[in-house]
Amino acid sequence: MNTSFFYFLFFVLTADGIMVFLTPVVVYTLTGSIEYAGMSYAIWWLPRLILIPLVGKLIDSIGVRPLSIIADMVKIVGCVFLLLFEFKDPLIVSIAFGIVGSFVSIGNSQTIIAYEKIIALLSQQKEHHVNLISRMDFLGMVIGPIIGMLLIDIGYQYILFIPCLLYFSNACYFLFTKANLSIDINESKEITRKFSNENNTNPLGFILSVPIILGTIGVAVGNNFFDGLVESAGTAIIDQAMALPVKYFGFIDVAAGVCGVLGTYIYSLISSRVSRRGLLIFGLIAIVIPSIMLVSNINSIWIFVISYSLTIIGKVITGNINRIIRIEVIPTKVLASTSSLIVLIGQLILPVTGLLLFLFGGKPYIVSYFMMLSISITLVSGCVLYVYMKKEH
Template identity: 50%
Template structure:
């Protein structure tokens, strides 16, 4: 796979990172309410978990290119709507940013699953390219918030044009890459696909997931990690304002620090991958995640501890994310990969809208946030330890059909 593919992935992840920074900051800034921040976050994630299975199915059936182009053009239009729209109430602000956020979130899933499909189908160096996906993700997590922090003083409407342009450029890139991406489409017969066949494909994807204990444990581990990250992303602005007494723009430093540690984690993972067993790296990651997260909960009013602990936990999550990604790539057949992988992503992230609604209905208080943070640490630790006891050594990867 060419370097240009991963540069365009970086551009999209930068746009996504900017929107992840802007949405909670602007909703809290415009409404002053932690409840509306929670509602916006729930709206951000709920449509995503409902649509993800269809994304995977159509990536398998149509190929990467058509969905990538459509997704980026829709995300670009959503950013323009927020940039030039006017909102009459706090509820309309939360709903508008939540709905556009859900479009961004769905597009992010499509991007990640598409690139995993490219690695599964086209790559001859799967471990390296899977790690590059994580690296570009975290580079975007750094670049996006930095752009936001630098330009937010000039007004958010102008700032929203930046992701709009990045999404449009990526759509153009995939429009021009028709020849290279033709092998990511499953070869179909001329006979129409019946509803029975579609149901059989869906059932097959479910069976792949639920009949694999290792995949189920990966889901539990990712769900615990996502639960903690979701609480930080949805409530971090309010925690900085109310518990730490700082300006809400410092929320961007959380994402920047996490992104820097995430990028460092991808290099550390690449360095240790040939020297440590997969089980040892997983255990190392679980210890980092648990200790750093508990430090955040022990000193909630100290901003440096909060930022440092969260950033350090992201380093551990790079390891767990890469290990779980490689388990998926090695376990699932390429012809069923996107469909089954999209179901796994759905299960991984199904906790996020639930967390958003819990925050919304819990009232304007921060206490439930810390309780669910502790619960998420327990879930991640338990799932990680059990996964360490399973056989997760490196498996034989399926043969690539074509190398770009």
């Protein structure tokens, strides 16, 4: 694969990182309400219920290149909308930023799914390039919030110019790249399918027929539930429980991004020495133990940041395992549509998270209770995944 793919992947994921930082900070700053922040987060994720499966089908049918260009153009339009209009009503702030956030989240999923398909089509080192996706993702999580933290005091409108430029650069790259991103109708089987009947190409039917895929979905649900609680309630925790300025929320994303990048190097170092099941065990331990420490010391900014950051190392490892299983198991001709549905199912918990915070966010310790539930989901699903990985081995 051409390394320029990953440079431009870094551009677009950095832009997404800026928007992921900016949205909760601006919404909470303008409204001062955890309920409106939760509502914005729910709106951020709800449109995915309809559009993510459609995006996957479009990638399979019309190709990676046109969908990448369209996604970047839509995100540019959303950023320009937030840049030009001034919002005062808390409800309008929550809805406007939530809708633009949904453009970003849908585009982010399109980017990751598209790159999974690019790897399936072009890569001769799939595990290495899967790990590079994670590395670029977390580098974007580091650089994006740093940019936001440095510039937030001059006004969020000025920051919005940066993601616009980065999205435009990525669109131009896909417009002019000469890489062959189409599938030969006579392509050979790239791997022996031992997990299920490879002729079952209906996305939902395929998912339900493959237990190991169901295990990966459960792990993703638990991880996304916990991350969603941190992203949507983190600003309120910093303000109310820690009595610190909400812009310190950026330290959480930056530290998590640094550990995410570190996690990709740890994965590279140990993946050649440890079995995939051993990697899974290591990843689950790295998620569960720091998560429990975080919940037990939720009033401390340092324990919060350090513990949450350490969980990201485990999530890099489990995320890479989930992604490589998808690339290996799903037939390439339906990889994007099936993978997008898997991602969607794993992320259905995110709008539910926002809704739960909107309904119950005012009650003491409710975030801690939800965090413990998410840890339990990850642990149980990880054990199920280990069992099926052992059977297939």
